[in-house]
Amino acid sequence: MRPVLMDFGSATPATLRIEGIREAEKWKDFAEENCSLTYRAPEFFNPLNQQTITEKADVWSLGCLLYALIFFKSPMDLIHIRGDSVALAACSANIPFPKDSCFNVLPECMMLIKSMLAAKPQDRISFMQISDFFKNLPDGNVYCNSQNAVTYSF
Numbered sequence: 319m320r321p322v323l324m325d326f327g328s329a330t331p332a333t334l335r336i337e338g339i340r341e342a343e344k345w346k347d348f349a350e351e352n353c354s355l356t357y358r359a360p361e362f363f364n365p366l367n368q369q370t371i372t373e374k375a376d377v378w379s380l381g382c383l384l385y386a387l388i389f390f391k392s393p394m395d396l397i398h399i400r401g402d403s404v405a406l407a408a409c410s411a412n413i414p415f416p417k418d419s420c421f422n423v424l425p426e427c428m429m430l431i432k433s434m435l436a437a438k439p440q441d442r443i444s445f446m447q448i449s450d451f452f453k454n455l456p457d458g459n460v461y462c463n464s465q466n467a468v469t470y471s472f
Contacts, residue, residue: 334371342367355404356394357382360437363405374439377448378408381434388423389416393435411437426451 336342342365349362359375385393396414397407407413413435415428430451433443 332373332376336365336367336369336371339367342369345371353379356392356398358404358408359439360405360409360411361439363409372439373445374442377434377442377445378439380448381431381442384434385413385431388427388431409437411435 334345336345345362345365349358349365353359353362357379359371359378361369361371361375365371382392382394393413393415394404394407398404413432430443430448434448436442
């Protein structure tokens with residue numbers, strides 16, 4: 319059996335073309351009601367008239383999920399807990415990465431997450447590139463050690 323992660327509560331077409339200020343406000347309201355603040359792509363914090371939002375917003379959210387699976391918290395959790403602006407942090411790609419030595423993360427995986435969490439959608443990696451990254455991982459085991467650090471062994 320293969321595990322599947324899914325949440326279709328906020329499913330929308332892969333590409334949204336925003337035509338007009340009223341529609342931009344509609345999508346901003348939709349995101350506020352349906353998208354978790356700490357996983358929301360920067361383009362949903364302040365959608366603009368004549369903007370196209372693509373599947374790169376989902377790449378951002380997937381990057382947040384991968385970050386959370388590795389570090390046991392969302393990249394925006396500490397920002398949110400401190401009461402700082404998650405929107406500002408996301409839009410500036412000011413993503414804090416734990417410096418703890420208990421996290422043994424492959425440098426390639428860190429680069430993958432960083433490329434998924436680029437502030438500008440056009441700078442984010444594509445789903446095809448993400449798929450290729452995982453297909454090209456060598457066989458190994460993922461496990462959690464006594465310090466709760468997720469590691470990948472070959």
